[in-house]
Amino acid sequence: MAFRDAPDILTSRLRYEDSHTLERFLATGGYDGLRAAVARPADEIVEEVKTSGLRGRGGAGFATGQKWSFLPADVFPRYLVVNGDEGEPATFKDHMLIERDPHQLIEGIAIASYAIKCTKAFLYLRGEFALGHERMSRALREAYTHGALGRNVFGSGFDIDIVLHPGAGAYICGEETALLSSLEGFRGEPRIRPPFPAVKGLYQKPTVVNNVETLANMAWIVLNGGAAYAALGQGRSTGTRLLSLSGHVNRPGNYEVELAKSTFRDLFYDPALGGGIKGGREVKAFIPGGASAPWFGPDQLDCPLDLDEVQQRGSMMGSGSVVVMDETTCPVRAAWRITKFFAHESCGKCTPCREGSGWLEKVLRRIELGAGREEDLDLLLDVCDNLAPGLSWPPGQTTICVLGPSIPSPIYTSIRMFRDEYLTHVKEGGCPFS
Amino acid sequence: MARLTQENVERAREIISRYPASRSALLPLLYLAQEQDGWIDDSAMEHIGDLLDLTPAQVLGTCSFYTMFKRQPVGRHLVSVCTNIACLLNGGYELLEHAEARLGVVVDETTPDGEFTLEEVECLADCDRAPCLQVNYRFFGNVTHDDFDRLVDDLRAGRLAETVPAHGVLNREQPPPVSVRRADAPHGAGD
Secondary structure, three states: OOOOOOOOOOOOOOOOOOOOHHHHHHHHHOOOHHHHHHHHOOHHHHHHHHHOEEOOOOOOOOEHHHHHHHHOOOOOOOEEEEOOOOOOOOOOOHHHHHHHHHHHHHHHHHHHHHOOOOOEEEEEEEOOOOHHHHHHHHHHHHHHHHHHOOHHHHOOOOEEEEEEOOOEEEEEEHHHHHHHHHOOOOOOOOOOOOOOOOOOOOHHEEEEEEEEHHHHHHHHHHOHHHHHHEEEEEEEEEEEEEEEEEEEOOOOOEEEEEEEEEEEHHHHHHOOOOOEEEHHHOEEEEOOOOOOOOOHHHOOOOEOOOOOHHHOOOOOOOOOEEEEEOOOOOOOHHHHHHHHHHHHHHHOHHHHHHHHHHHHHHHHHHHOOOOOOOHHHHHHHHHHHHOOOOOOOOOOOOOOOOOHHHHHHHHHHHHHHHHHHHHHHHOOOOOOOO | OOOOOHHHHHHHHHHHHHOOOOOHHHHHHHHHHHHHHHHHHHHHHHHHHHHOOOOOOHHHHHHEEEEOOOOOOOEEEEEEEEEOHHHHHHOOHHHHHHHHHHHHOOOOOEEOOOEEEEEHHHEOOOOHHOOOOEEOOEOOOOHHHHHHHHHHHHHOOOOOOOOOOOOOOOOOOOOOOOOOOOOOOOOOOOO
16 A cells, blocks of 8 residues: 555555454554563564654654653553544544554554653543444453453563543644643643643653554564664654545545655646545645645645655644645635634634634635625735734744644645735625635 | 533543643543533532632633533534534535525424534644534535435434444543552652
């Protein structure tokens, strides 16, 4: 499944219908990585992950091994919290990993727990993933019976419990400090940093928060070595990652690609990947890394799938979701819908986000519905600038978490690219695409 | 009605014991109440507060933050249609309008027979099968208008009872074991 010559690290089992079962997992090398890990000193596993160059796959792209190394020495208990609250619009990779290969994630959680010397991990799983909860519950029970979890894992003396915890429908809980608030039984509101979770996280104890896909790489890294992982990709974009491709392509889906070795054009048009644009139409714009990311136009089709390269060009690979919009797309309607999402999901803690998201949604809606004014474009940009001063990327911070400053991304980039189409809505008193 | 049954109180105590601090069990216990009654009423929240040593206001404060906790009765089938970006580009709003017409309700209403509640939701993370929807949080993807009509008929006739349990039932599996449980001690202890 991996594009070109890279190995399938995350998706090797998905060709099987029963990929979620323990039988299939064990028949395909499952738990070999955990067995190998617990036979080595924990610090060596941390070093392997550092060597791999693996960067977090949840959105921020922070180096995983480095994140682990921020835990203060000799402070216990400490916790691993797994972020399975996938909610960034058009991201659906963790959903697949949880439902289709739950044991791979469990193995990754156990390896990471061993490496950071924690004995209790929490898997915060998005509430809407009902099948995921059932598959994961069953897989956890099987893993305990198999000796991969619980006391004395595979006879090594290492103890680990994984507690499966349900989210309940709040995008903000994918933000790591909001997730910790939620896991403690509170409203999912982010916390001011510092202190960072590594120092004071869950229950004020040292805590690492890692994304599902990040941890799904662990067994491969242990078995093949961090250097083998780092040999894939290029520069600081090492290994493979899952890209969730959706929108106006012929073959939407999750694709595991080697980073930096292919481009957005490959992703959209290669017959093994997106398979071209629906109806043979043209790309009008695309979102390179989740709803929070600034949009790209067709001039960026040849941008490599490289975290730093995408950032230098003014956006991000973020959560790995790529949305293609063809020439029939109304940019105002698309920007409005994403903004409506943020207005709904703003937790309300910080004023710029709580107030700004609502006003931006209202102004965009009136433009789309034909009641807009020409000066609304400047008004939008002004409010956007209050949320993310300077309207550049990464955004200027005005709030506790990055939700608020991400709201302007689709708005200012769509106005820059499609100002004429915004003005047509105003002049014609309605949407020219409807 | 709506205090937890004795059996569910036992389940609640088991859930609480998994966490180093009891308040962490609040979301799972709210799910327990929703599974029991299909929604969460004030007396359920009071009872949960008693179990966790929280005031009713503290329970409501958390409960009201999360869209999946329903504080009014909903239909036996909660139909959640996604209209976020990937679905928007692939007919999500047209599907939602069709759903309104087919069910004879607008968003956030319940059919008079109590069978269906319709809601518009944010991205469900099933975007390669856009437009998608969930019924009681079970996925249906690439939903055409004809598919929707058939789905409604099947649900009404009880033909999907295996895959779509009643609203409130999120996880039908037995809970996984936990080898180290919290002793009745201040938080952080017992770990």
